[in-house]
Amino acid sequence: MIEFLLRLFDTAGFPPRWQCGIAWSENPEIGWLHIGSDLAVFGAYCAIPIALAFLLRHLRGFPFPMVMWLFVAFIFSCGMTHLIDAGLFYWPAYRLSALARFITAVISWATVIAMCRVLPETLTFRSRKELEQEIAARTREFQEANRQLQKEIAERRRIEESWRETAGRLRLALHAGRMGAWDWNVQTGDTTWDETEFDVCGLDPSTAVDERTLINLIHPDDVDVFRQQLNSCIEGGSGDELQVRIVPPNGNVRWISNECTLVRDENGNPLRVIGVNYDVTEQREAELHLRERTAELEAILDHMGDGVIVQDSAGGFPKVNRAAIEMYGCGTLAETHAALRHFQRGSGGVRVLDENGDEMPFEMWPLRRAHRFEAFEKIEATIIVPDRERTWTGVFTGVPIVDDDGSGTLFIVTIQDISGRKAYESELQEAREDAVRANQSKSTFLAHTSHEIRTPMTAIIGYADILASALDNREQLECVATIRRNSEFLLEIINDILDLSKIEAGRLEVEQEPCSPVAIVHSVHSLMRIRATENDLELVTEFDGPIPSRIQSDSVRLRQILVNLVGNALKFTTEGSIRLRTTFDADGPEPAICFDVIDTGPGIEAARIEQMFEPFVQIDATNHLAEGTGLGLTISRRLAELLGGTLTATSEPGVGSTFTLRIVTGPVDELSVVDVNDVHELAELQVGRVGARLDGRRVLVVDDRRDIQLLARHFLIEAGAEVITAANGQEAVDLACNENGTLPEFDAVVMDMQMPVLDGFEATKVLRARGFDQPVIAVTAGAMQGDRDECLKAGCNAYLTKPIDGVELVRLVARHVDDC
Numbered sequence: 126m127i128e129f130l131l132r133l134f135d136t137a138g139f140p141p142r143w144q145c146g147i148a149w150s151e152n153p154e155i156g157w158l159h160i161g162s163d164l165a166v167f168g169a170y171c172a173i174p175i176a177l178a179f180l181l182r183h184l185r186g187f188p189f190p191m192v193m194w195l196f197v198a199f200i201f202s203c204g205m206t207h208l209i210d211a212g213l214f215y216w217p218a219y220r221l222s223a224l225a226r227f228i229t230a231v232i233s234w235a236t237v238i239a240m241c242r243v244l245p246e247t248l249t250f251r252s253r254k255e256l257e258q259e260i261a262a263r264t265r266e267f268q269e270a271n272r273q274l275q276k277e278i279a280e281r282r283r284i285e286e287s288w289r290e291t292a293g294r295l296r297l298a299l300h301a302g303r304m305g306a307w308d309w310n311v312q313t314g315d316t317t318w319d320e321t322e323f324d325v326c327g328l329d330p331s332t333a334v335d336e337r338t339l340i341n342l343i344h345p346d347d348v349d350v351f352r353q354q355l356n357s358c359i360e361g362g363s364g365d366e367l368q369v370r371i372v373p374p375n376g377n378v379r380w381i382s383n384e385c386t387l388v389r390d391e392n393g394n395p396l397r398v399i400g401v402n403y404d405v406t407e408q409r410e411a412e413l414h415l416r417e418r419t420a421e422l423e424a425i426l427d428h429m430g431d432g433v434i435v436q437d438s439a440g441g442f443p444k445v446n447r448a449a450i451e452m453y454g455c456g457t458l459a460e461t462h463a464a465l466r467h468f469q470r471g472s473g474g475v476r477v478l479d480e481n482g483d484e485m486p487f488e489m490w491p492l493r494r495a496h497r498f499e500a501f502e503k504i505e506a507t508i509i510v511p512d513r514e515r516t517w518t519g520v521f522t523g524v525p526i527v528d529d530d531g532s533g534t535l536f537i538v539t540i541q542d543i544s545g546r547k548a549y550e551s552e553l554q555e556a557r558e559d560a561v562r563a564n565q566s567k568s569t570f571l572a573h574t575s576h577e578i579r580t581p582m583t584a585i586i587g588y589a590d591i592l593a594s595a596l597d598n599r600e601q602l603e604c605v606a607t608i609r610r611n612s613e614f615l616l617e618i619i620n621d622i623l624d625l626s627k628i629e630a631g632r633l634e635v636e637q638e639p640c641s642p643v644a645i646v647h648s649v650h651s652l653m654r655i656r657a658t659e660n661d662l663e664l665v666t667e668f669d670g671p672i673p674s675r676i677q678s679d680s681v682r683l684r685q686i687l688v689n690l691v692g693n694a695l696k697f698t699t700e701g702s703i704r705l706r707t708t709f710d711a712d713g714p715e716p717a718i719c720f721d722v723i724d725t726g727p728g729i730e731a732a733r734i735e736q737m738f739e740p741f742v743q744i745d746a747t748n749h750l751a752e753g754t755g756l757g758l759t760i761s762r763r764l765a766e767l768l769g770g771t772l773t774a775t776s777e778p779g780v781g782s783t784f785t786l787r788i789v790t791g792p793v794d795e796l797s798v799v800d801v802n803d804v805h806e807l808a809e810l811q812v813g814r815v816g817a818r819l820d821g822r823r824v825l826v827v828d829d830r831r832d833i834q835l836l837a838r839h840f841l842i843e844a845g846a847e848v849i850t851a852a853n854g855q856e857a858v859d860l861a862c863n864e865n866g867t868l869p870e871f872d873a874v875v876m877d878m879q880m881p882v883l884d885g886f887e888a889t890k891v892l893r894a895r896g897f898d899q900p901v902i903a904v905t906a907g908a909m910q911g912d913r914d915e916c917l918k919a920g921c922n923a924y925l926t927k928p929i930d931g932v933e934l935v936r937l938v939a940r941h942v943d944d945c
Contacts, residue, residue, distance in 0.1 A: 163207040167207045174201040181193055271422075271537065309398045381405060423444070432538075434446075453508070475510055503521075504522075582612055635768055640683070649687045665702055690722040697726040728782050876902065
């Protein structure tokens with residue numbers, strides 16, 4: 126174990142990263158950027174697990190804590206890898222770095238597995254709509270149960286009233302249907318029963334009876350209360366109704382009701398006790414069933430997540446379930462009743478706010494409307510109970526329960542506590558606003574980054590071209606070419622990042638206008654042929670069958686995709702060829718044109734093809750990093766989708782790869798067969814075209830950077846123009862408009878848009894306001910959506926982004942000067 130640890134921390138054979146190539150020593154700021162970034166990421170990756178761990182420790186009931194703990198471990202292990210990577214610049218512990226990455230991989234997959242295991246459970250979570258449906262169903266069940274309960278109560282009252290009337294008639298007339306009567310002579314002990322009494326008690330009518338016969342039939346547990354009734358009757362003259370159990374000879378326990386009255390002799394002494402019995406077994410069972418149902422309903426109410434308040438016609442609260450008691454912040458039912466009365470009367474400092482946070486009118490308060498038996502549905506209200514420092518938001522629904530005559534007896538109020546949902550919605554709104562601010566900050570950052578990099582890149586590339594035109598030494602020319610090539614590579618990275626940012630923000634616009642697919646292929650072939658020749662590769666252009674002369678698409682974005690695909694093929698292909706094949710598919714649902722980029726590179730496994738289209742991912746057959754940002758294919762696929770098409774790929778290791786771009790063409794009127802030789806001839810003409818001339822033209826160049834002034838001045842003078850320079854917008858205005866109001870003979874103005882004193886936007890507006898109507902060419906490092914529109918809105922005629930292309934600058938100036 127000790128040997129393993131010693132070897133783990135052994136750095137023999139591995140040089141510090143500072144010593145890995147001369148580029149680190151020539152560009153130390155990049156190394157320090159790596160170190161600073163890794164340390165910053167390590168700090169963030171330590172802070173995030175600490176925050177998550179604190180959350181898990183204090184947030185009870187958090188679902189799936191194991192997944193979150195694994196995620197905490199994953200974030201922390203990622204942070205450790207960044208810390209070790211920062212240290213590799215001085216302490217090359219690559220073995221320790223490898224172990225840290227292996228541990229990170231294990232934890233990553235453990236997290237993935239844990240998330241997959243809990244995925245089925247998360248899918249069982251019910252949505253808000255399902256919960257609302259369940260609440261509505263439960264409310265309907267409760268209402269129906271209450272209606273049944275009211276019917277049963279009304280029936281019971283009717284039966285009891287009928288029994289009381291019948292008992293009265295029996296006491297007066299000793300006559301009732303199926304009601305037995307007995308007569309006990311207190312003085313002699315003689316007892317007589319009528320036939321119905323024998324039937325009620327389950328005895329044969331021939332059975333001899335005495336004063337103890339009835340007592341012997343009564344259930345042992347009820348004998349004492351029966352004796353008490355007899356004694357009360359003898360002492361007081363009558364006995365209240367009493368229900369007792371009897372056990373007939375067949376053993377089936379029955380409930381009977383017994384009432385008796387005393388008959389006195391002429392001396393006022395007790396003579397006889399006359400009683401009436403009738404079977405009340407069914408009534409007792411109905412009462413028991415009613416009590417059970419009532420207990421079930423109360424249990425259901427107390428276990429409901431929603432609050433339920435039952436109000437009677439007098440304004441009392443016969444039932445308040447447990448959820449409602451907790452909502453109003455009360456500990457006992459009595460405290461809850463007092464709080465509810467405050468909301469009935471508007472007393473106690475209580476307040477109710479509507480869904481907009483405004484004070485709700487008192488007469489519209491839910492419990493106030495319930496007091497009036499006024500039905501309402503889904504009223505959102507915020508309840509404020511000052512004395513209990515309790516504030517919560519609920520959705521109230523009130524339903525009255527009425528008798529057959531339409532008078533209200535009970536009013537049911539159900540309450541759904543949505544405080545958690547409202548808090549979540551508030552947090553969601555804040556998060557949405559934060560996201561908007563973050564997106565604005567990102568756009569500002571990208572615009573500033575573009576300006577700060579494109580401006581010096583203009584000088585680097587431009588002066589590299591000037592230097593190349595003045596050199597004859599091949600080695601020196603190769604050095605200049607290296608400078609320009611790497612500058613262009615850096616510019617491609619900036620453009621990729623800006624494009625991806627605009628696509629993700631939904632701010633990249635494409636145009637649908639007529640364009641020639643053949644001309645686009647010509648352009649791509651002309652641009653990429655030199656790179657293919659430098660790599661000893663053959664770039665072949667093929668047209669398979671008739672091709673439309675015009676399609677509806679965005680020629681700039683279509684060309685960008687094809688350049689990315691061909692450039693990608695050139696980057697990974699070391700021998701063989703790259704073919705750009707164009708075909709037209711008129712048989713699909715919509716006519717489409719297909720571009721296939723076929724290379725003989727190393728290829729990749731089919732399972733890893735989709736990874737190539739993810740941002741910042743670079744894959745080749747040897748798993749080595751290649752140059753670039755890993756954004757080219759991502760941007761190309763998203764541009765293809767914006768153009769209404771698709772970008773797919775197939776590959777076979779050791780054979781090569783094929784990238785297929787399919788674009789919907791819109792209506793196609795004319796098809797033509799393209800000769801490949803014509804393509805090559807047109808490419809030669811494009812390469813050898815002659816630049817525009819500005820002989821005899823006076824041009825004002827305005828830029829606050831002297832390097833850019835001299836560069837633009839050089840390109841324009843080479844084209845035959847006379848050039849005057851200005852360092853800011855105010856100088857430009859002073860030169861273009863003298864004190865007499867006359868305008869000097871400037872044929873055009875090349876205006877930088879971001880300058881001190883007076884920027885290009887304001888300077889252009891002033892020139893236009895003073896009558897200057899010659900072309901103004903905007904030159905800016907801004908490359909975000911809207912920069913071009915802002916320049917044109919200020920009064921510029923054309924728009925050119927840095928770094929400045931000398932040929933394009935001269936072409937723009939010449940075209941607009943000729944149009945005037």
